[in-house]
Amino acid sequence: MNSILLNTINRKYSDRPPVWFMRQAGRILPSYQNLKKTHRFYDMMKDKNLASDVTLLPINDLGVDAAILFSDILVIPDALGLDLEFTDKGPKFNNPLKFDKPNSIIYKPEKLDYIYNNIKEVINKKASNIPLIGFCGGPLTTFLFMFRDNENNRNFKDAIKYFYSNREESLKIIELITEASIDYSVKQCKSGIECFQLFETYCGSIPNELYTELILPYSKKILNKVKEQGCPTIFFPKGFGEGLRYINKDICDYASVDWHMSLNDARTLLDQEVGIQGNMDPRILYYKNEKIEEYLNSIKKFGSENKDWIFNLGHGFLPDIDFRKAKLVVDWIKKTNWKR
Numbered sequence: 001m002n003s004i005l006l007n008t009i010n011r012k013y014s015d016r017p018p019v020w021f022m023r024q025a026g027r028i029l030p031s032y033q034n035l036k037k038t039h040r041f042y043d044m045m046k047d048k049n050l051a052s053d054v055t056l057l058p059i060n061d062l063g064v065d066a067a068i069l070f071s072d073i074l075v076i077p078d079a080l081g082l083d084l085e086f087t088d089k090g091p092k093f094n095n096p097l098k099f100d101k102p103n104s105i106i107y108k109p110e111k112l113d114y115i116y117n118n119i120k121e122v123i124n125k126k127a128s129n130i131p132l133i134g135f136c137g138g139p140l141t142t143f144l145f146m147f148r149d150n151e152n153n154r155n156f157k158d159a160i161k162y163f164y165s166n167r168e169e170s171l172k173i174i175e176l177i178t179e180a181s182i183d184y185s186v187k188q189c190k191s192g193i194e195c196f197q198l199f200e201t202y203c204g205s206i207p208n209e210l211y212t213e214l215i216l217p218y219s220k221k222i223l224n225k226v227k228e229q230g231c232p233t234i235f236f237p238k239g240f241g242e243g244l245r246y247i248n249k250d251i252c253d254y255a256s257v258d259w260h261m262s263l264n265d266a267r268t269l270l271d272q273e274v275g276i277q278g279n280m281d282p283r284i285l286y287y288k289n290e291k292i293e294e295y296l297n298s299i300k301k302f303g304s305e306n307k308d309w310i311f312n313l314g315h316g317f318l319p320d321i322d323f324r325k326a327k328l329v330v331d332w333i334k335k336t337n338w339k340r
Ligand code: CP3
Pocket: 021, 022, 023, 024, 025, 026, 027, 036, 041, 068, 069, 070, 071, 072, 073, 074, 089, 090, 091, 135, 199, 201, 315, 316, 319
């Protein structure tokens, strides 16, 4: 397979960095917004024709080098019995974890079967040089969301309180999440994904020492099981900060870095054997074109010196970003002489 993304991960470097974006499937694309007029998000996810089409939209509309599966990290709590619903304001669970409710979590693996069919459909439809990225939520991020009983409950207050006051119970739940996530991620590999990203988007909601001690072993376990399947792994621990120093090749192939830190600082903290992905602040896409290009020029040196770099955002697209600005970024990356 002649994919610039997979070649870069395998250290067969090109004259430019590969590019894809977190949250590229859906959200900012007019072609997706058009579909949203007549279809609901969760219904599209459960329809293998639509889910595979939406997965591939950004290849055409933006020209990115990889597809990421159109799905969501919250399917794991759904399969753990929490009954996921997407309202106009966001996701919620009809049967959430409650502060005072003893946990009765039972994993029903068959609830995720439709996703494996979506993966197979994408593999059938896509061009051979475009790899499909599968994903799963990180154990802490998934745990925090599991307390969300209504779509306005966004600050994880109950979940964090539970984590601090019921440590042992919390870790038991996180272990169950991990086991389900491993089953789910390994089955994604068996269905055909060619790269895998673990989204630990709320890593920064506890101190990085605590994350490293208590949660990182679980994240590592998921990433290692995926790697055992021969699938390259990317870990996105958003807000991990100085914790990046604990990430090495035994954990993942690549670390995706958020926008709080410069690429150079992140590179210094990370183990040299781990590749780096990131970290454009998505809000730069609110700038005028000239100022966006100014930013891109400012990271050119990093891109010429670091061939193991994958261009991406430091967090997903915001919903109201103009897709033409994202297209401008992809075009710029492709036409620039990176002096490698
Ligand atoms: O990257 C991609 O485009 C692939 C698909 C993907 C979605 N969600 C589709 C989605 C991925 C990788 C995610 C990850 C995800 N989902 C995260 C971690 C990464 C991040 O960006 O923070 C989190 C925390 C979620 C949970 C979630 N899903 C929330 C809070 C919401 C509502 C608000 C929002 O972000 O839009 C969703 C809904 C969701 N997931 C949408 C999409 C395309 C929007 C639904 C719609 O179109 O109405």
